[in-house]
Amino acid sequence: MRKIELRKETLMLEEKGILGFIEKKVTPFGTSAKVDCPRKFVGKRAYLIICKK
Numbered sequence: 001m002r003k004i005e006l007r008k009e010t011l012m013l014e015e016k017g018i019l020g021f022i023e024k025k026v027t028p029f030g031t032s033a034k035v036d037c038p039r040k041f042v043g044k045r046a047y048l049i050i051c052k053k
Contacts, residue, residue: 011049022037024036
C-alpha cells in the first residue's frame with residue numbers, strides 16, 4: 001500500500017514497510033547540496049520533504 005497526499009500545510013504519507021523517519025539538515029556539497037543518512041539505507045527508496053523552517 002502506498003498513499004501520498006500533499007495539501008497546503010498538511011502532509012499524509014502512508015506506506016507499509018517504513019523503516020523510520022530521519023530529520024537532517026541540508027548541507028552544501030560543491031555546487032549542489034546533500035542530506036546524509038545512515039549506511040544501512042543504501043539502495044533503499046527515500047522521500048525528501050523540504051520544510052519552510
